[in-house]
Amino acid sequence: MVESWCYVCFHLQYWYDGDETGDLPVDFSIVWDGDFFIDKPPTMKALLYKCEAQRDSCGLCLKASTAFECGWCLDNKKCLLRQHCQTPEQNWMHPGRHNVRCSHPRITKIRPLTGPKEGGTRVTIEGENLGLQVREIAHVQVAGVRCNPVTSEYISAERIVCDMAEALLPHSPGGPVELCIGVCSAEYRTQSSQTYSFVTPSFNHVHPEKGPVSGGTRLTISGHHLDAGSTVTVFIAQEECLFVKRTNRDIVCVTPSSLSGSGPASIKLLIDKAEVTSSDTRYIYTEDPTISSIEPSWSIVK
Template identity: 25%
Template sequence: MPITPNQGSTGGGTLVTINGSNLDNTTSVKFGTKPATNVTQVSASQVTAVSPSGTGTVGVTVTTPGGTSNPVPFFYVGAPFKSSLGTTSGPLAGGNTITLSGTGLSTATSVSFGGVTTSPTVVNDTQLTVTVPAGTVAGPVGVSVTTAGGTNNGLSYTYIDDPTIGTITPTSGPTSGGTAVTITGTNLDSTDSVTFDGTAAPFSVINSTTLSAVTPPGTAGPADVVVTNPAASDTAVGAFTYVASPGI
């Protein structure tokens, strides 16, 4: 008498299908000693029922006027517990793979990012990997994991738009570096690096449209300015010119 699925939440509520023979006129279905609810006679060989709450492994039995069947094991699974996301932000377009850690994850069937669900890859009971789906708007969304034991919420993931560079002021300075530069654009509040000709520059985020940076030393001539956030990078080609000091 196989049952599908053979595992479910400790809180109950799992709809199971029981297949067997001589199931006509079923009077009750029990999970261990607890009666199931919503018992439905589908045919002489099939019954459906909703599991009650429980723990561990219990025997499922069907009772008809002819007697009680042999027990078939059903496994109660606790709700998952999520402890962390390996990466907490990424591009609005999605497509990046992140790791989710916790417990009770071995039966995970889906992960939801702000209501958009995707199928994870189960590594083991404490770890999943999942490809982040595309978001609808930039900003934080809730992350939930659904397993045979239920759904657990509590983590947040932030979708980030690609940065863009608009203007750079001033546009030139000495090769020795040290020039205070204002960079304007869009989606700059999540910036994690600014480079001048490949060399990292110290910077401060003013707001989503403005950065302040200090040029590192460089070589005379035009230099590319690159602003990077967790979503992508934008390059202003030759936007800053290093000027050599005069010599006599």
């Protein structure tokens, strides 16, 4: 006869040191009389957690697993269980409440800090309380220009990624990032301390100035504001030059083979939606080197 058993544990408080992790899986076992192991299922773990650990903002608290039953205590400004928050009916926010939204969003970092006025720059905004869902983002402007959130790049409460529209003013001034979560009232609006600037990338020199038609030359293109924006593509004539790296003054790429043989070839940069050219700066394709003789033609074998 097979009997089923139910083990009831006493109500005990378990603890682990440190706040480096918000939850910690631990081994689960059934022990008889202190030292006799009845069972220790290898796949079964008990999960210990602390609401406060690694959840020091309202957004991080409310995005925690609903199984933890953590909520944001407004009076304490801490992530707590309901029973640890005074007057939870008024002060305890939790994901189960209708239209719950964290106030006081904050921007801690934006990148990049420069881009072309033609737009297309993908701007990453990091911070806290940046909404629990992307649909909560009511308004994003970068230096006064609309920036459209990219749903697939959004990280709840922590990161907004958006694509810049074109700056329509001829000389658009720089400025901070401004965004609103839900509504644009004072407690749901924030502005970055960093500022974003519109720049005009340009180049006026290449090194080396020539290379073989078969390609493979490591080419350095020099100019100004060449690290602006979020993406760059280099073309030699109509073929893409394999990107290696870039700084404010240089872009390095590996030349493609020439489809039209030897001769001068134009250079074009696509930095986001900006097209950058220079009529005075070209790269010259030369015929591939050939070997006509070897001197000496013999050697002594030891």
